[in-house]
Amino acid sequence: MLPSRDEYIATMKAQLDEWSANIAALEEKGNEIKADARVKYQEHLVALRAQRAEGEKKLDEMLAATESTWDQVKLESDNLWAAFKDSYQAFTAHFK
Template identity: 60%
Template sequence: MSTKDDYIAKMKSQLDSWSAEIDALEAKANDVREDAKMKYAEQLAALRVKREEGEQKLVEMREAGESAWEQVKAESEKAWAAFKDSVQAFQAHYKA
C-alpha cells in the first residue's frame, strides 16, 4: 500500500470516528435544555457541513494525481484540523 493509500485510509477512519461522535451528539439533543435546543441544532448542522467537506476531501485525495497529491494533502489537513476543532469545541460547550 502506498503512502497516499495509507493516508487516505487513516483519514477515512478518522472521519468515520468523528461521524460516530456527531451521531452520538445528535442522540443527546433531547437532553438539552429547551432554550438551548435551537443553538444545539444549528451547531450540529454546522458539524454535518464540515463532515461533508471532509468526505469531499477524501474524494479529492483519492482522485489526485501524484503531481497534485501533496497540495491536496495539505489542504485536507487544514480541513481535518478545522473539523476536529469544531467537534471538540462543540463537545466542550455541551460537555458531551
C-alpha cells in the same frame, strides 16, 4: 517515515467514520437538552455535519489526486481535519 498515499487515504476514511460516530453521539445527547438550548445545539450540529461533508469531498479529491496534486490535496485534508477537531472540541466544551 511518512505514511504512503494509500495509508493516508485509509486514515482519512477512518477519521470520517469517527466524525460520523461523534456526530451521532452528539445528536443523541441533543435529545436530552432543554428546549431553549436545543436550537443553538442544532445549529452547531449542522455546522459539524457540513464539515463532515467537506471531509467526504476531500476524500474523493484524494482518491482522484495525481502525483502533481497530491501534496496540495493532502495539505488541504490536514487543514480540514484540524478545523473539524477544533470545532468538535469547542462544541463539546460548550455543551458539557
